[in-house]
Amino acid sequence: MDGNDQTCPKCKTTKYRNPAMILMVNACGHALCESCVELIFAKGSAACPECKCALRRQNFRIQLFEDPAVDKEVDIRKRILKEFNKRQEDFSTLREYNDYLEEVENIIFNLVFDVDSTNTNKMIDNYKKENKDITMKNRNRQSQEEIELEELLEAEKAQQSEKANSYVNAELEEKKQKHKAREKLIDELMFSDADAKSIVASHVQATAALAKEQPKAAAQAGGPVVKSSKFSSGIQIGLRQNTSSFLPIPKQQDLPLFHYSAPVFDYNGPSPPAIEVLGKLKYFANIRAANATERAGGYTEALSCCRALQEAMGGLFYIPQSGHKTAVAASAEETDDMETA
Amino acid sequence: MFATSTQRSFWMFKDENDVSNARLSANIKYISSRGRNMTAEERELHFLNVTEEKILIMSYEYQLRDFCRKFLPPMPRYVIGTALHYLKRFYVNNSVMDYPPKEILVTCVYLACKVEEFNVSMDQFVGNLKGDREKAASIILNNELLLMQQLDYQLTVHNPFRPLEGLMIDMKTRFPTFSDPERLRSGIDEFLEQVFYTDAILIYSPSQISLAAIIHSASTSKENVDEYITKILFSEDQKRLLNLIEAVKKIRVMVRNVQTPHRDVIKALEKKLQLCCNPDNNSESPAFKKRMKQSFDDEESFEDGQYPDANTDQVRSMLMGMSEMGKI
Numbered sequence: 146m147d148g149n150d151q152t153c154p155k156c157k158t159t160k161y162r163n164p165a166m167i168l169m170v171n172a173c174g175h176a177l178c179e180s181c182v183e184l185i186f187a188k189g190s191a192a193c194p195e196c197k198c199a200l201r202r203q204n205f206r207i208q209l210f211e212d213p214a215v216d217k218e219v220d221i222r223k224r225i226l227k228e229f230n231k232r233q234e235d236f237s238t239l240r241e242y243n244d245y246l247e248e249v250e251n252i253i254f255n256l257v258f259d260v261d262s263t264n265t266n267k268m269i270d271n272y273k274k275e276n277k278d279i280t281m282k283n284r285n286r287q288s289q290e291e292i293e294l295e296e297l298l299e300a301e302k303a304q305q306s307e308k309a310n311s312y313v314n315a316e317l318e319e320k321k322q323k324h325k326a327r328e329k330l331i332d333e334l335m336f337s338d339a340d341a342k343s344i345v346a347s348h349v350q351a352t353a354a355l356a357k358e359q360p361k362a363a364a365q366a367g368g369p370v371v372k373s374s375k376f377s378s379g380i381q382i383g384l385r386q387n388t389s390s391f392l393p394i395p396k397q398q399d400l401p402l403f404h405y406s407a408p409v410f411d412y413n414g415p416s417p418p419a420i421e422v423l424g425k426l427k428y429f430a431n432i433r434a435a436n437a438t439e440r441a442g443g444y445t446e447a448l449s450c451c452r453a454l455q456e457a458m459g460g461l462f463y464i465p466q467s468g469h470k471t472a473v474a475a476s477a478e479e480t481d482d483m484e485t486a
Numbered sequence: 487m488f489a490t491s492t493q494r495s496f497w498m499f500k501d502e503n504d505v506s507n508a509r510l511s512a513n514i515k516y517i518s519s520r521g522r523n524m525t526a527e528e529r530e531l532h533f534l535n536v537t538e539e540k541i542l543i544m545s546y547e548y549q550l551r552d553f554c555r556k557f558l559p560p561m562p563r564y565v566i567g568t569a570l571h572y573l574k575r576f577y578v579n580n581s582v583m584d585y586p587p588k589e590i591l592v593t594c595v596y597l598a599c600k601v602e603e604f605n606v607s608m609d610q611f612v613g614n615l616k617g618d619r620e621k622a623a624s625i626i627l628n629n630e631l632l633l634m635q636q637l638d639y640q641l642t643v644h645n646p647f648r649p650l651e652g653l654m655i656d657m658k659t660r661f662p663t664f665s666d667p668e669r670l671r672s673g674i675d676e677f678l679e680q681v682f683y684t685d686a687i688l689i690y691s692p693s694q695i696s697l698a699a700i701i702h703s704a705s706t707s708k709e710n711v712d713e714y715i716t717k718i719l720f721s722e723d724q725k726r727l728l729n730l731i732e733a734v735k736k737i738r739v740m741v742r743n744v745q746t747p748h749r750d751v752i753k754a755l756e757k758k759l760q761l762c763c764n765p766d767n768n769s770e771s772p773a774f775k776k777r778m779k780q781s782f783d784d785e786e787s788f789e790d791g792q793y794p795d796a797n798t799d800q801v802r803s804m805l806m807g808m809s810e811m812g813k814i
Contacts, residue, residue, distance in 0.1 A: 413489040414693065417652075431658040450655060456644070457652025460488040460691030462726045465733075467500045469508060469578070469688075 153178035155185075155194050168208040173198045176213040218257045225253055228273055230283045326352055414461035417454040423447050428454075488691050492640040497575055498688065502740075505685045508578050510536050516581035520764070533762045538755055539582045545752045546587045547573065547683055554595060557614050562604060563678075567645035569598035570682045576636050578688070583763050585632075592622065593629040601641045646678060646687075650696035657700075661714040673703030677741060684740040690733050697730070698737040 153168065155177060168176045175195045177185070185191050191200040210216050229249045236242040255265040273280075330348045334341060378392070418426055424447065432450050488494055499505045513536050521529045534542070547570060554566045572594040577587075592615065599606045608626075612619040634641065657667045677699040681687065686695060697715070704711045716727065 410487070411489055412487070413691075426659065428655060428659045431655045453648055453652035453655055455487060455652070457649040457656060457693050457696070459649075460494075460693045461697065461730060463488075463494075463691035463694060463733075464729060465500050465689045466498060467504055468495050468498045469504075470496065 153181055155181040168213075170206060170208045170213040170216045171200050173200075173217075176208060214257075218253070221256050222253050225249065225256070225269070227284075228269065228280060230280055230287070231276070232283065235279060235283075322355060323352075326355070412455065412459040413463055414458040417451070417458040420447050420451040423450055423454075488644045488693070491642060491644055492638075493642065493644050494691070496638065496640060499685070501689060502685055505578065505688055506536065509539065512577075512579055512581045512584075513539060516584050516764075520583075520762070534581075534583060534755065534758060538758075539577075541747045541751060542582050542587065542755050542759065543573070543577050544683055545747050546591055548746070550591050550595065551679075551682075553591070553614070557595075559606070559610075561599075562602075564645045564647050565595075565598050565602045565604045567647065567682060568602050568643045569595045571643045571645075571687060572598060572633065572637060574685070574688060576633060579636055583759060585629075585767050586763060589625050589629055590633065593626050593633050596626050597630060597633055597641070601643075644692045646681075646692040646696040646699070649693035650674065650678070650699065653693075653696055653700060657711075657714055661711075664709070664711060664714065667700075670700060670703040670707065670709075673706050674699045677702050680741045680744050681737065683744050684737075686737045686740050690737055694730065694733050695737055698734040698741075701734055702738055702741070 153166070153176065167179050169179055169182050170176050171193060173193050173196050175193050177194070185200075192198070193200050206216070206220065208216050210219070226249070229245075229252075231245060233239075233242050236245065252265055252269060255261055326348070330344070333339075333344050333348070337344065418428075423429065428450050429446050432446050432453075435444050435446050499508070513534075517529055517533045521533060524532065550569060550573060551566060554561045554569065573591060576585075576590055576594070596606075596608075596611055598604075599611070608623050609619075612622045612626075615622045654667055657664060674696075678696070681695055681699070690698075701711060701715075715730075
């Protein structure tokens with residue numbers, strides 16, 4: 146059933162002795178144990194011991210199934226399905242989809258049993274060429290789904306581990322509590338002057354009350370350090386391209402309505418014409434027109450025209466004043482002098 | 487825009503006197519810190535005064551322009567404008583004797599290229615310089631932060647070139663009676679070149695300067711653009727018109743008074759500068775080199791795990807540097 150029964154065809158003995166030995170299977174479907182593989186490819190030349198077909202180191206995969214033939218087929222199937230990955234949605238009728246599946250099975254069968262391999266390969270190449278883009282699209286779709294599945298799995302795992310942790314923590318807590326209660330009892334018996342029996346009675350009552358509270362607390366605490374899967378605003382952490390749930394709209398308090406007020410620019414000069422009216426005022430005749438690439442990028446003559454005009458008009462009313470720090474400091478000193486003098 | 491820019495808020499002066507005062511205070515500060523034990527006459531002989539400094543700066547501005555003119559790849563004029571702006575601003579706050587103008591000059595150009603998005607790599611840049619390229623590269627990189635600090639990190643400069651284009655477009659559209667304002671271009675370009683050697687860029691807004699350029703060029707070609715200004719630009723605000731006319735007049739006067747300094751005068755001043763300049767900042771001087779070496783050695787000793795205590799060379803060199811400032 147397991148590795149003990151299988152013999153490596155090359156060294157025959159080694160497999161019996163070492164059940165930990167791993168069989169590698171090659172492209173022609175025959176098995177070789179790991180040490181034989183190394184041996185063969187250390188020598189440089191490589192031919193399969195059973196069927197003498199040329200082999201490469203890369204073509205050896207670790208065997209998953211007992212029967213190397215099965216492994217070979219699984220391998221071929223994986224390879225083919227990477228190319229032929231259409232799904233039911235890609236076909237208009239069920240009949241077409243089934244025909245496609247049958248075709249795929251035919252191809253795989255031919256390749257496994259080496260029937261008519263040249264034709265089969267030609268068919269594969271043709272298919273590849275015709276359906277390249279659909280294949281790519283499907284491939285992407287698959288990877289997306291894989292990612293989502295993985296995330297789900299991870300989230301589940303995280304939840305489970307948290308639950309386990311919380312249980313462990315709760316148990317520890319209980320133990321601590323019990324220990325504390327016992328110590329308290331002993332202390333009271335030692336130091337207080339009351340009657341021993343009454344102390345014990347009150348203690349028993351206290352523990353009973355605690356025991357009732359424990360399950361409630363455990364239910365509430367449930368995961369003190371939870372690795373949250375959501376941000377505080379409710380958005381889920383991680384890639385989620387097709388979230389079906391929307392966030393709840395927050396309750397609207399009576400705030401003042403937003404009122405748009407356009408920003409006001411102080412040009413300190415005559416106001417330049419707004420960008421929208423530049424065309425009407427025939428400014429564009431005097432500026433270089435945007436060529437096709439520029440227009441495609443979103444640039445229009447209006448933009449540079451408007452900017453030039455704004456810069457031209459801006460600052461025309463400017464009156465010289467001292468903004469510079471030394472000048473400001475000097476004028477401050479002057480006023481001080483004037484005040485003291 | 488200029489109206490909301492730091493240029494307007496922090497780097498504008500009221501008039502030429504204001505600018506001279508600022509330069510004067512920088513000059514006095516330097517002299518008093520370096521010439522503490524000299525008499526007034528000795529100081530006069532040894533150090534540069536404000537007018538001499540001004541002449542020197544102007545000669546360096548000419549040098550900057552020549553450097554930029556020969557620059558490969560060809561440098562657009564707004565980069566040159568920004569570089570000149572930086573140079574002017576730097577030497578309003580600092581004395582020429584304090585930092586060697588040659589080094590600051592190239593640093594200004596390099597910084598201007600970066601700020602105005604005229605992409606030049608360091609290798610390309612120093613390829614345009616004569617002499618030791620690596621040394622030049624290290625000079626520029628060492629001074630870059632200093633320059634930015636002295637500019638208060640306010641690096642956006644508004645040059646008169648775009649307002650000029652705007653005014654041209656406006657004239658062509660709204661003032662069609664004046665045929666082909668493009669004729670005025672060469673006069674305008676000359677005027678704008680000259681205006682950068684004056685302090686007008688620190689006093690007036692760039693659109694006023696470009697308007698002055700247009701008016702000047704028009705009057706030299708015996709044309710008249712007054713109608714454009716009165717009827718179209720300032721049709722609503724007559725009082726501001728007077729203000730503008732005043733400004734334009736002053737700008738033109740300033741440009742008219744630009745004098746290219748004489749070579750001999752420059753040479754003499756440079757010689758004087760060599761004597762009185764601050765050796766700590768002059769990369770040629772032995773004191774600077776020694777200081778650099780000290781700090782380099784100290785860095786190495788840090789790597790060995792030895793940390794300096796109070797009496798190590800670093801502190802000593804700092805003290806030496808400080809005492810040099812009081813030395814004669």
